[in-house]
Amino acid sequence: MSFAVPSEAYARFMGRYAEPLAGVFAAFAGVRAGQRVLDVGCGPGALAAHLGPIGAEVSAIDPSPPFVAAIRQRLPDVDVRTGTAEELPYGDAEFDAAMAQLVVHFMTDPVRGIRQMARVTRPGGVVAACVWDGPTGALAPFWDAVHVLDPDAEDEALLSGAHRGHLTELFVDAGLRAVVEEPIAVDIEHPAFEEWWEPYTFGVGPAGEYVQRLDADARARLEGVARDRLGPGPFRVVATAWAARGTV
Numbered sequence: 521m522s523f524a525v526p527s528e529a530y531a532r533f534m535g536r537y538a539e540p541l542a543g544v545f546a547a548f549a550g551v552r553a554g555q556r557v558l559d560v561g562c563g564p565g566a567l568a569a570h571l572g573p574i575g576a577e578v579s580a581i582d583p584s585p586p587f588v589a590a591i592r593q594r595l596p597d598v599d600v601r602t603g604t605a606e607e608l609p610y611g612d613a614e615f616d617a618a619m620a621q622l623v624v625h626f627m628t629d630p631v632r633g634i635r636q637m638a639r640v641t642r643p644g645g646v647v648a649a650c651v652w653d654g655p656t657g658a659l660a661p662f663w664d665a666v667h668v669l670d671p672d673a674e675d676e677a678l679l680s681g682a683h684r685g686h687l688t689e690l691f692v693d694a695g696l697r698a699v700v701e702e703p704i705a706v707d708i709e710h711p712a713f714e715e716w717w718e719p720y721t722f723g724v725g726p727a728g729e730y731v732q733r734l735d736a737d738a739r740a741r742l743e744g745v746a747r748d749r750l751g752p753g754p755f756r757v758v759a760t761a762w763a764a765r766g767t768v
Contacts, residue, residue, distance in 0.1 A: 525586065525722065525728075526586055527563075527564035527589075529719070529722040529723075529724055530564055530724055532718075532719045533719035533722055533724040533728065534563070534724065534725070535564070535566055536708060536719075537658040537706060537708055537757075538567075538621065539566045539569070539570075540706040541622075541650070541759070541761065542567040542569070542570035542571075542621060543570055544706060545619070545650050545704060545761075545763060546567070546570055546571060546574065548648065548702065548704055548763045548765065549617060549619055549646055549648035549763075549765055550617075550646060551617055552574075552575070552576075553574060553575025553576065554577070555576050555577065555616040555617055556577045556579070556614065556615045556616050557571050557578055557579070557615060557616065557617045557618070557619060558579050558580070558608075558610070558617070558637070558640060559571065559578060559579070559580040559581070559620075559621070560580075560605045560608070560619065560620040560623065560633070561581070561582055561605060561620050561623025561627075562581060562591060562600065563582060563584075563587050563621075563622075564586075564587045564590040564591060564594070565580070565590065565595055565598070566621065567619060568580045568591060568595055568600075569595060572595065578595075578597075578598045578599075579598065579600070579601075579615070580598050580599070580600040580601075581600065581601045581608065581609075582600070582602065582603075583602065583604050585602060588600050588601070604627075604628075604633075605620065605623070605627050605632075605633030605634075605636055605637065606627065606632045606633050606636060608636040608639070608640050610640040611640070612639055612640065613640070613643065614641075615642065616641070616642060616645045617641060617646045617647070617648065618637035618638070618640060618641045618645075618646075619647075619648045620633070620634075620637065620648070620649040620650075621649075621650055622650065622651060622652065622761070623649075624651050624687065624690065625651045630690050634647060634690055634691060634696070635695060637649075637694075638694055638696055638766075638768050642768065644768065645767070646765055646766070646768070647691070647765065647766050647767075647768060648763065648764065648766075649691075649763070649764055650687075650704060650761045650762065650764075651687065651761060652676070652759065652760070652761050653683070653684075653703065653760045653761060653762055654676060654683055656758070656759070657676070657759055657760060657761060658757065659676060659727055660759075661716075661746070661749070661750060661757060662720060662727050662746065663675035663727070664749065665742060666730065666742060668745050669738075669741060669742060669745060673730065675726070676726055684701070684762060686762075687701055687762055687763075687764035688764055690764075691764050691766045692766075694766075696766030696767060696768065697767045698766060698767045699764060699765070699766040701762060701763065701764040702762075702763055703761070703762060703763070704760070704761050704762075704763045705758055705759060705760040705761070706759050707756060707757075707759075708756065708757050708758075709754055709755070709756050710754060710755055710757065711753055711754045712752065713746075713751065713752050713755075714753075716750065716753070716757075717743060717747075721739075
C-alpha cells in the first residue's frame with residue numbers, strides 16, 4: 521500500500537479528516553491524563569498530536585519512514601519508532617492503552633496486530649481502533665464517483681473493519697474482553713471542489729493509487745463526474761468510522 525509518501529501529501533489527503541477524528545476517537549477510548557498510550561500506525565501524527573495536550577504520555581510506531589521522521593520533527597516529546605503492528609517492539613504490559621486510528625484495515629494480519637496491541641497493554645487496560653465505514657466514510661464520495669465509471673472497481677469498503685461488527689469480530693478473535701463498537705463521525709467543510717480533489721492525485725493509499733493508474737483522459741472523466749456530483753463548493757463531507765474498544 522502506498523504510504524511511503526511525503527508527510528505533507530498525507531496530511532492534505534487524510535489529515536483534514538484524521539485530525540478532527542482524533543479527538544472523537546480519544547474520547548471514545550477514554551484516554552485520560554497521565555496514561556501511557558501507544559499510537560499504532562501513527563502516520564504523521566494526527567492522534568499523537570491530540571493525545572499529548574490532554575496529558576497522556578505518548579509512544580508511537582509506523583512502518584513509513586517519512587511519517588516517523590515527520591513526528592520526530594513535529595512532536596519531539598513523542599517516543600516514535602519504525603515498525604509494524606504485527607511485530608511491536610515493546611515489552612508486555614508497558615502501556616495503559618493502545619490505539620490504532622485508521623490503520624487496522626491496512627494491517628497484513630489484523631488479528632495478530634490487535635493481539636500485539638493487547639500484549640503491550642497492561643491487564644485492565646484498553647485497546648481501541650477505528651476504521652472508516654465503507655459506504656459513509658471520508659473516502660465514500662470519491663469511490664461513489666469511481667463506481668459511476670467503473671462499477672467493478674474494488675474500493676475500501678471490503679477492507680478489515682469497514683463495516684458494522686467486523687472490528688468486534690477481530691477484537692474478540694484477538695482475545696479482548698467487554699468489546700464495545702460504535703459509530704463515530706466528523707463533519708468537514710470543503711471550501712472548493714479543487715481543495716477536495718487535488719489530494720487524490722498525490723498517490724496516497726488505495727484511492728491515490730487508483731487515480732495514478734488512470735491515463736489523462738480517464739482521470740479527467742473521473743474528476744468531471746466527481747465535480748458534477750459534489751458541485752463547485754463549498755460542500756460538506758460527513759465522515760463516519762466504526763470504533764471499537766476492548767479490555768485486556
